[in-house]
Amino acid sequence: MSSAAPREPEGRATPRAPTEPVDHATTPPTDEVVGSAPPPRPPVPGLAPPPRPEVGGVGFVATSAPPAMPGAVSTGISLWVGSLAAGLLAAGSIVRSQPALRDRFAAEVLERDPTTTLGTAQDAASVLVWVLVGGLVLVWLVHLVLVIRTAGGHGGARWALVLLGLLGAATVLLVQDVLADPDVSLVHDLNRVALLAQAVLALLGSVVLAAPPAGRWFTELRRRR
Numbered sequence: 001m002s003s004a005a006p007r008e009p010e011g012r013a014t015p016r017a018p019t020e021p022v023d024h025a026t027t028p029p030t031d032e033v034v035g036s037a038p039p040p041r042p043p044v045p046g047l048a049p050p051p052r053p054e055v056g057g058v059g060f061v062a063t064s065a066p067p068a069m070p071g072a073v074s075t076g077i078s079l080w081v082g083s084l085a086a087g088l089l090a091a092g093s094i095v096r097s098q099p100a101l102r103d104r105f106a107a108e109v110l111e112r113d114p115t116t117t118l119g120t121a122q123d124a125a126s127v128l129v130w131v132l133v134g135g136l137v138l139v140w141l142v143h144l145v146l147v148i149r150t151a152g153g154h155g156g157a158r159w160a161l162v163l164l165g166l167l168g169a170a171t172v173l174l175v176q177d178v179l180a181d182p183d184v185s186l187v188h189d190l191n192r193v194a195l196l197a198q199a200v201l202a203l204l205g206s207v208v209l210a211a212p213p214a215g216r217w218f219t220e221l222r223r224r225r
Contacts, residue, residue, distance in 0.1 A: 066153070067220050072213040079205030080147045080161070083198050087140045090194035094133050094179065097191060101179065102126050132175060139168050143202070150209065155218040158209055165206035169199040 094101070105125030109116055142164065149157035176195035186192055208214065 066224065067217060070213050070217050072208055072211050073217055076205045076208035076211075076214060077147065077151050079201050079208060080143070080150075080165070083165075083201035083205060084140060084144055084147065086194050086198035086201060087136060087143075090191060090198055091133055091136050091140070093190045093194055094129065094136070098126070098129050101129050104181070105129070132179070136172075136175070139164075139171070143168065153218065153221040155222055158214070158218055162206040162210050165202045169203045169206075172196075172199040172202075 102122055102125040105128055106118065106121035109121040109124060110118065143161070146157050146161040146164065150161050172195050176192045176199075179191045179195070181189055181191075
């Protein structure tokens, strides 16, 4: 038997796969690398890049930073922060001593008007104490907002803080006189000590912020804005 493979019958040819036409307009040349960057453009003769402006020369623009806060302003702000802390201490001390203040105020009311009942006098005294605490908290919040805006360089807030600081210091002095306990010395009366510290620090802070060095800094900030 022959081991040769059977031959295909003559007259039949294996069909070839059709070849696609080549578009030479879209097909890149074989010597170009696909994805490579285009070649740099040659410099245009007679056209040079513009020179960089020198310091102080024509076209130089100086970037000016805001001036640093002087010592007068930082000292005034620090005094006001201390005044706010003393105000919080005073409000907390008054709330803590509210029962004693209520009884003392009620006794004074009964002494002036014996026809008033004890319950009515105590209720009126409680209202008076909470009105004082609410007024102190309101003044504290207003001063806090003004201190923050003054630290941000707002001249209007600075003058408002100075004016309200002077008025607030006078008001606090009157309040501490009302809250003063005649049977306790000033050193042991926390309400009066805290209120006096708040008034003194606010007064000093207002004076420092109204000084000419602080005024020059606020003027310079306003000019640059």
